[in-house]
Amino acid sequence: MGNMPPDDLLNRRKFLSGSARLLVMLSSFTALACACTREKEEERRLTDLVIEQGKLVLDLGENRYQALKTIGSGLKIEITLQEKPLLVTRVSETRVAAFSSQCTHAGYEILLPEQGILACASGHGGIFDLEGRVLAGPAKSNLPHYPAQLIANRVYVAYPFG
Structure with a gap:
C-alpha cells in the first residue's frame, strides 16, 4: 500500500489526461474551423470577381x-x-x-x-x-x-x- 500514489495525485492525473484530450479536440476543431473559413474566404474572393x-x-x-x-x-x-x-x-x-x-x-x-x-x-x-x-x-x-x-x-x- 506504500507504493500507491495519494488520491489527489490520481485525480490530478485524470484531470490532466482529460484536459489533454480536450485540448486535442479543441485544436482539431480550430483547425477545421480555420479550413472552413479559408474555403469561405476563397469562395468570397472568386465570387467578387466578374x-x-x-x-x-x-x-x-x-x-x-x-x-x-x-x-x-x-x-x-x-x-x-x-x-x-x-x-x-x-x-x-x-x-x-x-x-x-x-x-x-x-x-x-x-x-x-x-x-x-x-x-x-x-x-x-x-x-x-x-x-x-x-x-x-x-x-x-x-x-x-x-x-x-x-x-x-x-x-x-x-x-x-x-
Missing part, C-alpha cells in the same frame, strides 16, 4: 478599379489565397497589361507602380516596366503575363482560372 467567357472583367466604373483610369498606375487583384495577386497596369490611353506580381528572381512580391516602373519588394534592385519587362536585374526574365485588353472602359484579362 468572369465572362473565361476572362476576368474589371469595370473601370467601379470604385475598386479606379486606379486603372490613370496611365502609369496599377492595382493588384487577389484571385486565390494560394497565389500571389494578379498585377494589372494602365500602360497608355488604350492599353493595359496583366501579369504575375511574383518576381522572377527570388519570388518576392512586385510593388504597385511608382513613376511608371515596378520594383521588387526584396530590395535586390529588380525593376520592371508597366508591361512586366525587366529593366534592371537581378531578375533576368520578364514577369509571366496574361493577355489583357481595354475595351469601352472595361479591362478583360485572359487569366487561367482553375
